[in-house]
Amino acid sequence: xxxxxxxxxxxxxxxxxxxxxxxxxxxxxxLAREFAPRAAELLTEWGDVYAQxxxxxxxxxxxxxxxxxxxxxxxxxxxxxxxxLRAVVGNKRDDERYRLYISGGLSELKRPVLGEELETLSxxxxxxxxxxxxxxxxxRAPLEAAIRVxxxxxxxxxxxxxxxxxxxxxxALAKYxxxxxxxxxxxxxxxxxxxxxSTGASLPKEWATSFFKPRLPTVTDAERKARAxxxxxxxxxxxxxxxxxxxxxxxxRETQKELSSLGKKPR
Numbered sequence: 001x002x003x004x005x006x007x008x009x010x011x012x013x014x015x016x017x018x019x020x021x022x023x024x025x026x027x028x029x030x031l032a033r034e035f036a037p038r039a040a041e042l043l044t045e046w047g048d049v050y051a052q053x054x055x056x057x058x059x060x061x062x063x064x065x066x067x068x069x070x071x072x073x074x075x076x077x078x079x080x081x082x083x084x085l086r087a088v089v090g091n092k093r094d095d096e097r098y099r100l101y102i103s104g105g106l107s108e109l110k111r112p113v114l115g116e117e118l119e120t121l122s123x124x125x126x127x128x129x130x131x132x133x134x135x136x137x138x139x140r141a142p143l144e145a146a147i148r149v150x151x152x153x154x155x156x157x158x159x160x161x162x163x164x165x166x167x168x169x170x171x172a173l174a175k176y177x178x179x180x181x182x183x184x185x186x187x188x189x190x191x192x193x194x195x196x197x198s199t200g201a202s203l204p205k206e207w208a209t210s211f212f213k214p215r216l217p218t219v220t221d222a223e224r225k226a227r228a229x230x231x232x233x234x235x236x237x238x239x240x241x242x243x244x245x246x247x248x249x250x251x252x253r254e255t256q257k258e259l260s261s262l263g264k265k266p267r
Contacts, residue, residue: 002184002185002188002189003181003184003185003187003188003209003212004188004209004212004214004215005215006018006180006181006184006215008177008178008181010177012046012049012050012053012173015046015177015180016043016046016050017213018180018184018212018213019039019042019043019046019180020039020043021212021213022039022184022187022211022212022213023036023039023040023043025210025211025212026039026187026211029211031194031198031201031203032191032194032211035187035190035191038183038187039183039187042179042180042183045176045179046176049172049173049176052167052172052173053167053168053173056160056163056164056167057164059160059163059164060157060160060161060164062160063153063156063157063159063160063161064157066152066153066156066157067113067114067150067153067154067157068113069153070114070146070149070150070153070154071113071114071117071150073146073149073150074110074114074117074118074121074146074147074150075110075117077121077139077142077143077146078102078106078109078110078117078121079106080139081101081136081139081143082102082106084135084136084139085097085098085101085102085136086098087135088133088135088136100127101124101127114150114153114154118147118150118151118154121143121146121147122147124143125140125143125144125147128140128143184212187211188208188209188211188212191207191208191211192208194208195207195208
């Protein structure tokens with residue numbers, strides 16, 4: 001046997017709540033009080049793991065800031081380049097030279113955040129190498145610098161994401177979660193031994209389980225949707241039934257009027 005199920009995918013907040021409940025329940029019972037420090041130790045360790053998780057999330061946020069700023073820089077570059085490019089081609093957006101750089105429209109080019117925009121702009125330095133107009137040539141060096149910054153930002157974000165994923169799947173968080181689950185099972189087993197040996201205490205069969213926080217049944221999105229659809233069907237059926245009754249009453253009144261006009265007593 002084992003402790004009541006605790007989802008390994010639970011959030012750190014859920015784990016802490018479970019451990020606080022366990023510690024408090026253990027501390028309140030004289031036959032289980034000796035086990036309370038174990039839950040307290042896990043709670044102390046929880047703080048360190050949570051701090052690590054916050055650091056990973058902060059690193060991801062900081063990396064995303066760099067990505068967004070690099071994207072803003074590329075957008076500003078595109079606006080300035082577009083102005084000079086239009087001047088070179090006589091403001092003809094259907095000119096082949098213009099469409100070489102900006103084929104689908106300015107807003108469409110800038111829309112993705114360091115996605116297709118960076119991919120598109122990465123080809124421009126090669127195009128600019130063949131340009132002779134100084135207004136366009138002047139953009140090559142700033143563009144190459146902006147592209148390097150953007151690629152570095154993407155690489156930094158990928159690294160931050162990878163570190164957080166490792167922390168959660170095989171690193172400190174994963175190991176801590178497994179430690180908590182194992183400790184809960186061991187505690188339950190030892191509590192069960194106490195129950196069995198305490199013949200004079202008349203402890204109930206579920207005594208060991210009672211120290212763990214009850215898990216409320218979870219409802220999936222599919223179940224919520226099915227329940228909502230069932231309620232909607234019931235509502236429509238009630239409305240249809242009420243409408244039919246209304247129509248039947250109306251027909252009954254009409255029949256009664258017809259019978260009255262014929263001098264017949266309605267049955």
